[in-house]
């Protein structure tokens with residue numbers, strides 16, 4: 001499904017925050033394409049480097065680093081994420097430091113009727129307990145020649161809204177090697193999918209599950225060892241749910257197994273479409289018919305990838321994840337029908 005794109009060369013599981021800079025520096029995806037400095041926005045402590053590059057203007061620094069080749073930009077950063085990326089060092093209050101999120105959340109709030117949203121003065125504390133994570137755990141693309149990191153939320157966070165945004169601006173990440181289709185690669189839309197689930201709906205933040213409170217002597221602190229909540233069910237879930245650990249684990253597993261099975265069905269359907277499409281290209285089929293099937297490949301691929309690239313395997317929003325995969329299967333099916341219909 002990713003033929004012709006660096007993700008077909010090297011694509012691994014995520015791991016702890018401390019590895020973010022090394023894993024990005026050494027992925028084989030760096031060897032097959034020249035990546036831009038934009039990549040570092042979510043993989044390094046960029047606040048100080050941005051302000052230095054921008055001569056005290058965070059956004060100017062962001063723009064300058066985006067346009068550098070990765071290897072040059074890499075020299076300006078030293079560390080993976082640090083305290084000041086989420087905290088104001090003077091007050092220790094939560095704060096947002098990432099330009100792409102500041103712009104993205106402003107465009108999202110605008111369609112919800114809130115004008116000129118300034119995240120650092122207008123967000124509630126509970127919002128910030130998710131927004132600090134949404135600085136990075138989101139779908140993104142590089143806009144234009146200047147490779148500006150952009151979060152595609154100006155029409156909303158639902159997958160259909162994001163798809164419409166990309167179609168309107170004719171965004172493509174690459175062209176499929178076997179079918180010639182202009183495609184999109186979805187990446188880690190944790191914030192978007194969480195937003196569609198019962199926990200977001202009930203006001204439960206990323207930090208509630210991934211940074212649960214723990215006692216150290218007389219103090220109650222937030223666990224900064226950010227990882228799978230299943231390693232920590234007692235503090236991550238049982239604060240709110242009075243089911244046993246086994247029961248909680250079983251509920252998560254059931255959701256994840258259903259999602260994974262449906263994801264495999266969607267992948268098989270997409271690969272069938274890709275095979276049929278690449279064969280059809282060599283036949284006497286009309287360009288209109290081919291393009292119609294390509295249009296469906298683009299949708300089937302992005303929908304499937306949206307759940308595939310999301311790291312909770314459906315848990316953050318179980319029904320929505322299954323709906324998206326079912327739609328993907330339908331798009332693959334419609335793509336095949338487009339190739340087979342005679343009267344076009």
Ligand code: HEC
Nearest residue numbers: 011012013014023024027035038039041042136137140188
């Ligand atoms: C919007 C923030 C953001 C940007 C920009 C970004 N990443 Fe990531 N990256 C993440 C997050 C979050 C994860 C962990 C979740 C995951 O692996 O899906 C990750 C994981 C990774 C990983 C480890 C897992 C894997 O995919 O093999 C690599 C390598 C990586 N990114 C490379 C890159 C490169 C290269 C770029 C630039 C083209 C880039 N990243 C741009 C947020 C980002």
Ligand code: HEC
Nearest residue numbers: 014015016019020023042081132133135136206210226227
């Ligand atoms: C500066 C960008 C950034 C921010 C902010 C950020 N993350 Fe991440 N996160 C990443 C990247 C990149 C990775 C993957 C690192 C790798 O695989 O090398 C990751 C990995 C993870 C993992 C996988 C850990 C593991 O052990 O497998 C979890 C869980 C996670 N992040 C949750 C969160 C939560 C919750 C927040 C907010 C409290 C958050 N992240 C804030 C970029 C970020």
Ligand code: HEC
Nearest residue numbers: 133137190191194199204205206209228229230311312315
């Ligand atoms: C109700 C609790 C809950 C909330 C809220 C929540 N998550 Fe999760 N998250 C989970 C569970 C459970 C998993 C699955 C862990 C597993 O499979 O080991 C998970 C998985 C993840 C992973 C992959 C972890 C890994 O080990 O690879 C990331 C990254 C992540 N969540 C980020 C986020 C972000 C960002 C938010 C907010 C936008 C969020 N989560 C909100 C419970 C939650």
Ligand code: HEC
Nearest residue numbers: 081082083085086087092094125129132207211220221222
């Ligand atoms: C990915 C974002 C993130 C990073 C990085 C981060 N924190 Fe936090 N921190 C949080 C969140 C979320 C809370 C909970 C704040 C709240 O509920 O108001 C928190 C809370 C705190 C608190 C208040 C007491 C508590 O534990 O609730 C202190 C102190 C703190 N962090 C220190 C640090 C230090 C020191 C570092 C660097 C070693 C750091 N943090 C890195 C997100 C982060």
Ligand code: HEC
Nearest residue numbers: 198199202204208209229230236237239240241248251252
């Ligand atoms: C801060 C409170 C809070 C935390 C922490 C929390 N949840 Fe929830 N959870 C809720 C609320 C509220 C609902 C909505 C249903 C309700 O009102 O009971 C819910 C719903 C659920 C449901 C769906 C129930 C259904 O059938 O609709 C599951 C499954 C679930 N949670 C599992 C977990 C797991 C696993 C964790 C830990 C990773 C967790 N929750 C952490 C508050 C929480």
